[in-house]
Amino acid sequence: MTDATPARQAPSRGLLARLPALPVSLVIGVLLLAPLAVAAVAGSWLAPYPYDEMNIMSRLQPPGADFWFGTDEFGRDVFSRTLVGTGSSLVMGVAATALSLLAGVPLGLVAGYKGGRAGEAIMRAMDVLMSFPPILLGILVLAVTPPAQWKAIVAIGIVYVPQVVRLTRAITLELMQEEFITAARLRGESAAYILFHEILPNIWPPLAVEASLRVVFAILLGASLSFIGMGAQPPSSDWGLMISEARPFVEQAPWIALCPGFALATAVIGINLLGDGLRSLLDPRNTGAH
Amino acid sequence: MMTAPQARPAASPAVAGASAPEPAPLLAPLPAPLLDVRGLTISYGNARGTLRAASDVGFAIRPGEVMGLVGESGSGKSTIAMAILDLLGGGGRVESGEILFDGTDLRKLPASERRALRGDRIAAVFQDPFTSLNPALTVGRQIAEPLIRHKGLSPRQAAVRVEELLAEVGIRDPRRVAAAYPHELSGGMQQRALIATALGCEPKLLILDEPTTALDVTVEARIIELLAKLCDSHKLSALFVSHNLGIVNRICQTVTVLYGGVVVETGATGRVLSRPAHPYSKGLVAALPRITADRRHRLPSIPGTVAKLSGPPAACVFAPRCPFADETCRSRPQAMLTDGDGDGVRCWKADALSGTPWPDEAAAPPRRPPTGTAAETRSAPLVEVDHLRKIYGASRSILPWLRRAGTVAVEDVSFTIGRGEVVGVVGESGSGKSTIGRALLALTEPSAGTVLFDGADLTQQVKRGDQTLRRRAQLVFQNSAASLNPRKTVGAAMDRPLVLAGREDAEERRRTVAGLLTRVGLPAAYADRYPHELSGGERQRVNIARALATDPDFVVCDEAVSALDVSVQANILNLLAELRDEMGLSYLFITHDIAVVSHIADRVLVVYGGTICEEGPIGRVLRPPYHPYTEALLSAVPRLAEDRKEAPRILLEDAAAAPGGRGCAFAARCPRKLGTVCDEQAPPVHETADGHRIACHIPLATLAERAAVFPELAGDAPH
Amino acid sequence: MLAYTLTRLVYLALVLAVMSVLVFLVTQAMPGDVASMIAGQFASKEVVDAIAVKLGLDQPLIVQYGRWAAGILRGDLGRSLVLEQPIAPILMEALGRSLVLAVVALAVVAVVGIALGVLAAVRRGKLTDQLVSGVSYLGIAVPDFFWAIVLVLVFGSYLKLLPTGGYAPIADGFLPWASHLVLPVVTLVLMLLARIARLTRSSMIDVLQTNYVKFARAKGMPESVVILRHALKNALLPTITVLAIDFGLILGGVVVIETIFSYPGMGRLLLFAIQRHDLPLIQATILIVSAAYCLANLTADLLYAFVNPKIRHGMRAS
């Protein structure tokens, strides 16, 4: 054998050995997200104060030794609130994305694989959904019932279903042209096998990248919905809600808005980098960012 | 201006001693080379290491000379062309060497001056006309650009010149074409437009990088003819990069053979192709399937895969695959041995091997007598295709402007395939040959007509969910990479058909997979590998092994060897022939390459515009009487034999086929068209006793009067 | 091109028809009702019922929908129950103001975003590229409302340079009009710029690797011609699409930004309608917003087709 065939990567070689080859953006992304993940899980234990404890004597305190990031108009510790709010804000994005994937991937697979009337019907339904601007669709869904965070999650999930369906369908259609799918049909595989064993494993890498970016949009949309009062409800310390509530005090006490704002930006940058890293990890041929 | 070199410059000082010490006395002073490349070394670097695309490459092109630069994929031939143009991309870098153009080293010029030369003194035509023209600009504007830029023409003057140029490259309606966008033109027209662009500023040197590879054979023939004419009339020098020895033979005076980024042989085209000196050249020429060769013979092939270097060669680059190699070859790099005629070979054994042909592999087992005799085929056909018709894209929308009749891909095709018979389907792109293959496998539902497999309607069975019959008909694809799921190991891919066949014992299945791999000539350990870890030829073997796993009777090979290099292609063809003989398989062998089909097929269908225009045993089809299309097709095939160079060729118009009309599909391009009868009436089928059928309005007797395209085959069919 | 346009228009009409039913049903499903909203806190049941009868809210849904849809087909968007005015002029005014915002913001985004994207693609991997990428990240990462607040803080509260809310009609003079637009526009630009720059960059990189760009270089064209004439025209196709969609988005109201800057555009009109439970206004607003969004999408596709000769000629709907 000459060296024409690429060196084999033994499956036994662990992730650790490949670490130096990990994309920089992935590493930075993970580094940014790790503390947030910790905060999301253990925020209420780590927080120096309960997130909802009011203290009238120390309201609107600037950042200092007692309150690292100051206090809000109720004298609640902004740092503790931001910390505890991590869960709410991240869950919003992750859960909504998971929801949109859960609904969108099967629909996209069916639309791409079956085509015909069913596929057409699915795509036309998605067209209608996509004819609403995303936040409007969110508002519309939420306007039907009193706001609650889980409803915001459902709403955001619904908002992003069409995109997931479209992407899944597009990849499926592309894969359907691939000859290994033809080969599977030729040896008499069932539709289910082809969908789940031949197509799905090839869909998930682009879907994973897409999902990581979706999470970003979902977090931001969630924050936006909380911001206009249709997402998380007080006294929750969801970041979007915190920023919204901080608006009237932005001049006297900018820290109330800035702290969750920075946290949000960190999360979004982290996930973005993670997504970019994931992309280059999963597709070594990739060159330009999209 | 430098003076004419006395000899091919020594490739490197260390090797100088090995070359001929004194050049042969010159009878007439050779003109100074227009392009003189010396010691060119190019490498590509990325995070995973460096790859040497060219090592110490040297050659020269004299004024008015067309030099062929040949080699298989990965040999570095295109890289060298790009380096001359200073258009290396993707991390490519010229490490060392000189590129002397008209005596000036281009590498020493500032970028702006090199740019000024490009398109003016040195022009280029690239491989893929479909992507080389900017889709957003009119063709005329793109041709005019260099005229305005380099010659200072006004846009109005340029427009006039553009029409002249288009006319010169054989475009009949220059004004319309100049105003058109690229997608409105056929591939041949696009390539002509690119050639017109290249000619615009009257360059001295043309760089032609596989200029016809993406085109159909008949179109290719016309473009080559045009290029040859232009080089002659404009006294152009050209560097002609190609993998196709036949074309090189037709257009080039000299040829340089590359292997692994190293020049292994150079010399006059006729000499190199008829009497190759380097073992690699010998192998390359030997492995080419020939229309006129004895079909029972195994094709000689070159074992192994193409070398890729990461540094200066430490031994003969070809040694690992060379049947003549010994310890010396493997221990030191080879020097270029040159003689005064400009011939050179990089093999110290060249003289000793002179006259020694590329070795045949172990004497091929005598081929089982073909079962495809007419009588036998009709008695028990495996596949019966009856009035098959397929229309794509028909639409019955409620919106009147969306209703479409659709495009006819296959129009009323009937034929049979006998058991153990190999039927070739030859046609150009868009002829419907792949659709026929897919319909046979029930991968696409016929719009009309039936396909019977072993007497049963396969399409209906599959529709009912019965897959048993289908497993007996398999497919080997063109794109060996796309036909394997990248996320499954070879073993897993081959295991599935066995599972589906109800074989429950995993260990037994594993043994079967190992057996199949061995059968196609791969180590059983390959079962654990992923497709991207294999080379193209290996992947194609896996594809074949997988197709065999269902224990089929019938395999459709859809351009199964087209994407492979010549040396690998021979391997696969041999394998397919062996399997047919051992397992009694029937093949439908779909290809655009007549040489390949003539090598393997018993019977051939020549398709054009979705219809069969000629059908018969291969020996019959290759001899007159010909269908006019077959005749043109055969005459267009580029071949090695030198005596064919001046033979009359039948050149077809570029016009795209318009199938689906009432008359003969070929009427629009037919050089022997009788008149409106061809346009308006379906041609009658002339049939002879041995199963040779021709669909043409021209009487059989008249057709039979034509001279044979391959006189060496003259006489009656051997079987 | 004509057939394609016609087909798309038919689709658009269908989508809007389906959407109108959907919007109507969803608004009906909303809690709270107009009659009690109008009757207010003192109202007894009879009062609420009386108002409901007066407004025709007691009729079967299908009748209400039919009346509403017929009105829209006649170009009558109905009357706002709360504002007691015909909806059309109110909506058109808000749409006009959203249009101003969309045009100005997108003009800036298009010019700056494309320039940055091209620059980054041409200088790929160099400092400029990394700088543009970094700035892009900031734009994407920080939510629009956060930018808005920071801008209010800096330019309104501290520097006191610019008005932080409201809208001044152009009749008040150019300067007041323009100054009121600055902050919302800057926020929108920050929000959209990154995406446009990144998109342009990546499609530019793709195009720069095509054969026709290589061929243009082989013709000896200088880099400026290669980039501006050969590459940019093709690289802009996806960017144009996204710009048109963004246009539709802004036209449809950027609720959050309009809220923060008290900008009386479509977004706030919709929020107002939802909060006041003004069903006809909600329905009309959503319908118009969605129609605008769909039209922008359609325009994007048509524009794409128009710029791309391959589709312009012999186009078919797909």
Place this chain on the structure above:
Amino acid sequence: MMMRRLVARAMLSAILLSGTALSVQAAGTLKVSVDSNLNTLDPAKMKGGQEYVAAYLIFNGLTVISHDMTVKPDLAERWERSDDLKTWTFHLRKGVKFHNGRELEAEDVVATIARIQDKATGSTARVNFEIVESMKALDPLTVQFQLKAPYAGFAELFGERQARIVPRDAVDTLASKPVGTGPFEFVSFAPGDRIVLKRNPNYFEPGLPKLDEVIVRILPESSAQVAALTTGELDLVWNLPLEAIDNVKADPKLKIDSVPTSTWDGVIMNNTVKPFDDPRVRKAVAMALDKQAITQIALFGNGTPTHSPIPPSHPYYNKDLKIAKGDPAGAKKLLAEAGYPNGFEVTLHTPAGRATRERLGLAVRELLKPAGITVNVQRVPFDVFLKDIEGKAGFYIDGFFSRPTIDTSVYPWYHSRGSWNTALWSYSNPKMDTLLDGARQAKSEDEAKALYTQVQALAVEDSPGVIPYVINHINGMSAKVHGFHSHPMMFLDLRDVSID
């Protein structure tokens, strides 16, 4: 006579202004902001404070509640009441013209009130005029009302916000093109953006208004309001957001003006819904709430703790009652008595977008925690709040504007047949009914004061809900604005205002 004087004045002003027309025009424009969009400009249908701002600029009532909370003549220059307090006769001012040029007539008054009485109009003032048995125009300038029952405060009812007198021939277009008799004429309304008004040259109070033009801008964001005020883009911020007061105070170019009101927010407990049907539970909640702290949290101190809608600034205020200081221990004990030794969990609804009430809700949540009551705060859009929460839910935050009289401030909420009682907390105590009915017919201030003192004590004892404070009405303005006084009813009175 009148006509000639007006013409003369108009000519005079024209001459005076001609030289400096431009600068005067500019100086005479007051830009004022309100914090929320206006739904309607039809006074009968108005419900929000920002709408009342427009009502008082464009319209007049028969009477007006003056800055000292007493009733004064407005369109009616005088009125008489019969001794049984059931027949009321109002005499209209002569020569008052609507903005459309038509003169005000008694029939307009009749039409206005009839319209408010019509259920289909949906006016919140309808209940006020249920007491009217009949009415008629005796002559073009005299209108007489016959009441079903004696009612001493009838004249004050015409100072109520919705009871603006409108021209009977222009009622259909009031919502978008209001025509009134007020100091300013309507020019244009861009929903969500602004209302433009111009000086009414025929206004009946001589020399008023002083301003030429008023632009009411709708700016919901408090930071935008304050920023606009600082940059001079606004001259006056009506109902200045509480959190912005310090900023305005700190700016030498700005000033604030504040007045105590009887506008209140309340923690409403539905007396028919468990567990609040038990007075001990309600009492426990009241005990646990520290009203001083709540005033700090919700109002940043810009209000006064109170017992009932009667504000501490009012002479009838019961000074003997103590303001609750917050006694979670006592509350716990009471809860245990009521059968909740471990407290309970309850959802507290707050209307979304009312910052003060949202803060009140969160304060209640915190203050009830030590008493063992777990409160989940749920924000509800205002329309849902009106339909599904108010009067139906068990526990929520609500709030009400100042009413023109003590009777209208208290009776509807505390009388068992009071219009608000059933729609709020369904409180019923015969003793309270007797006290309130008595106060309505009180012949003297002292008698009334005595009765209302008892009413307050009973309200605290029964605690149908907790009224923690009355709010100060605060306006922020540029130092260039002169002659502005905040009105305890939160009206925007711009008649005397001028600007440099």
